[in-house]
Amino acid sequence: MSGFVLSLIYSGACMNRFRPIVLAAVLMFLTGAAYGNPVTYTVGTKLSRISFTMEHQGFIQVLGTLKLAPGSFTFDQQDWSKSAVMLSMPTKTLDMGDATWNQQIRGDDNWTNLFKYPSITFRSTRLEKTDDAHGTLYGDLTLAGVTRQVEFPLQLNKLGANAVNSKPSVGFSATTTIKRSEFGLNAYEDLVGDDIHVQIQVEAFMGADDDAH
Numbered sequence: 239m240s241g242f243v244l245s246l247i248y249s250g251a252c253m254n255r256f257r258p259i260v261l262a263a264v265l266m267f268l269t270g271a272a273y274g275n276p277v278t279y280t281v282g283t284k285l286s287r288i289s290f291t292m293e294h295q296g297f298i299q300v301l302g303t304l305k306l307a308p309g310s311f312t313f314d315q316q317d318w319s320k321s322a323v324m325l326s327m328p329t330k331t332l333d334m335g336d337a338t339w340n341q342q343i344r345g346d347d348n349w350t351n352l353f354k355y356p357s358i359t360f361r362s363t364r365l366e367k368t369d370d371a372h373g374t375l376y377g378d379l380t381l382a383g384v385t386r387q388v389e390f391p392l393q394l395n396k397l398g399a400n401a402v403n404s405k406p407s408v409g410f411s412a413t414t415t416i417k418r419s420e421f422g423l424n425a426y427e428d429l430v431g432d433d434i435h436v437q438i439q440v441e442a443f444m445g446a447d448d449d450a451h
Contacts, residue, residue, distance in 0.1 A: 276312040276320050279408055279442035283308055284449040286440045288327055292418075293431030300430075305331040307357065308450040311442070313408060315397060318367035323375065325440075327358040348425035351382040365392070375412060381421040390414045390438065400443055407443040 286306045291299040307326040314320040329352060334340055343349055362377035375390040390412035400407035417432050418424065424432075
């Protein structure tokens with residue numbers, strides 16, 4: 239491949255009128271190569287989020303969010319099975335959308351097992367591709383010190399240049415449903431549903447995350 243690129247550059251130098259075409263071809267080649275093979279992407283912590291809903295007394299689905307810690311993952315556009323994901327969500331970032339409720343949860347002994355661990359983590363075991371935009375992500379979720387195998391139907395939203403930071407970027411959405419009782423979080427079963435519906439939104443890019451804290 240390197241010989242092919244050098245040949246194009248040499249030809250462009252010899253034939254000045256074809257130079258713009260040659261340079262465009264080289265740029266297209268190099269840009270395409272950036273997305274082939276496993277590529278390491280940095281999680282954009284400013285925008286990426288984990289959201290979840292739970293039933294509250296049968297009246298509504300209450301919404302909570304978690305932030306993603308700074309980190310990275312690898313993704314191979316051509317062979318998804320070569321990808322690897324490790325995500326960490328600090329428990330201190332748990333937000334139920336109300337300051338009073340947040341304080342009540344943190345001060346309730348029934349939720350001690352949740353907050354005594356600094357993070358909720360997910361580590362992938364494999365990623366299976368269904369089509370160019372869909373697949374299933376399998377892995378181990380560790381919540382409140384308990385690890386269970388989970389699977390996420392995954393959607394590749396976009397792969398391309400980021401208009402804000404000009405970096406090669408990728409965006410994913412994934413969903414799943416877990417039972418909190420399987421992780422030892424079974425308090426207030428008469429008030430809060432057992433099912434937790436989880437949605438992951440991750441925007442990532444090549445290079446450093448200037449917004450990471």
